[in-house]
């Protein structure tokens with residue numbers, strides 16, 4: 001009979017699972033609570049190579065270990081939706097030395113009070129004219145296919161590179177009212193930058209879309225693997241094309257004011273298996289912050305005084 005002992009530790013906000021048996025020795029770190037709109041890491045370490053998959057919110061994310069400093073390990077990124085209120089089940093299947101283990105756990109979403117923004121844009125971006133409806137439908141179809149991408153390995157590495165240095169002018173998941181009419185929340189972060197400012201890729205990946213889109217303007221979408229996708233919008237110039245392999249920190253375009261904007265800025269979105277999460281916590285050094293409200297917006301810096 002297989003001897004399996006499960007050691008269960010509860011430290012801070014994380015559950016540490018440690019398996020010990022003749023065939024399996026693995027450590028798995030799973031958070032207990034995650035704020036709405038945050039991405040989080042499932043970290044797995046073992047003495048021998050392993051493979052497996054995570055079941056999370058009706059998605060199956062496969063993984064396999066890499067050998068680092070004679071330790072076998074991997075990390076998988078998952079996301080908590082901005083409007084999730086129910087405790088979610090997570091199920092992890094891990095196979096090591098032909099032995100399989102299943103870990104089940106729950107993760108509780110912590111409620112966030114999102115801010116509301118009233119914005120004024122050109123009327124065509126609130127009530128799009130008939131002639132652009134085909135373009136909007138095409139963009140939606142393309143973006144849906146992009147967000148459904150799911151590979152078995154990833155190319156991202158934490159922390160991510162901040163794409164532009166500019167401060168935050170529009171925070172993640174703000175409820176938005178355009179010209180007095182409510183629209184979908186802001187599933188991204190707006191960062192200040194003058195037209196022409198270099199935009200850098202947050203992580204290694206492959207360009208899966210690089211084209212003008214109606215609302216996002218000139219947009220670049222990069223697949224970082226295992227359903228992790230970054231998107232950069234409103235560019236004045238796109239410097240890459242579909243299919244390009246991108247390195248972390250590589251220039252992919254320049255800040256602009258194309259699409260539905262009130263002025264030049266970078267719109268940055270981060271999706272994890274189709275779930276939009278706040279990208280800003282990913283720019284800081286580890287550990288990744290998984291609890292907290294929306295990233296604060298900084299007021300516009302004062303304009304330099306005109307010289308007489």
Ligand SMILES: [Zn+2]
Pocket residue numbers: 170186188189190266267268
């Ligand atoms: Zn935006």
